[in-house]
Amino acid sequence: xxxxxxxxxxxxxxxxxxxxxxxxxxxxxxxxxxxxxxxxxxxxxxxxxxxxxxxxxxxxxxxxxxxxxxxxxxxxxxxxxx
Numbered sequence: 001x002x003x004x005x006x007x008x009x010x011x012x013x014x015x016x017x018x019x020x021x022x023x024x025x026x027x028x029x030x031x032x033x034x035x036x037x038x039x040x041x042x043x044x045x046x047x048x049x050x051x052x053x054x055x056x057x058x059x060x061x062x063x064x065x066x067x068x069x070x071x072x073x074x075x076x077x078x079x080x081x082x
Contacts, residue, residue: 007047007056014042014058023059025074030055039065039072 014022020043028036028051038049042058050056063076 004047004050007045007050011042011045011047018042018058018061022061023063023065023074025055025057025059026050027055027057029053037072039074 020041022042024040024042024045026038026040026045026049028034028038028049032053040046057074059074060076063074066073066075
């Protein structure tokens with residue numbers, strides 16, 4: 001818990017360069033019995049849910065979130081404009 005300030009500080013740095021609506025995925029215990037996935041945005045990222053068992057993915061300006069019934073799909077297209 002002593003290092004959570006680093007996630008808070010990283011979020012603040014990212015918010016100076018990215019939109020608050022930038023998608024963020026917090027994947028906890030990936031492949032383990034307690035696996036969970038949280039999809040939020042940069043402005044709503046709660047550092048208290050991130051620990052050493054988490055993979056934190058910050059999307060790009062092109063990353064999209066589609067909520068499809070009970071599922072949420074996060075994806076970034078691999079074609080780049082112009």
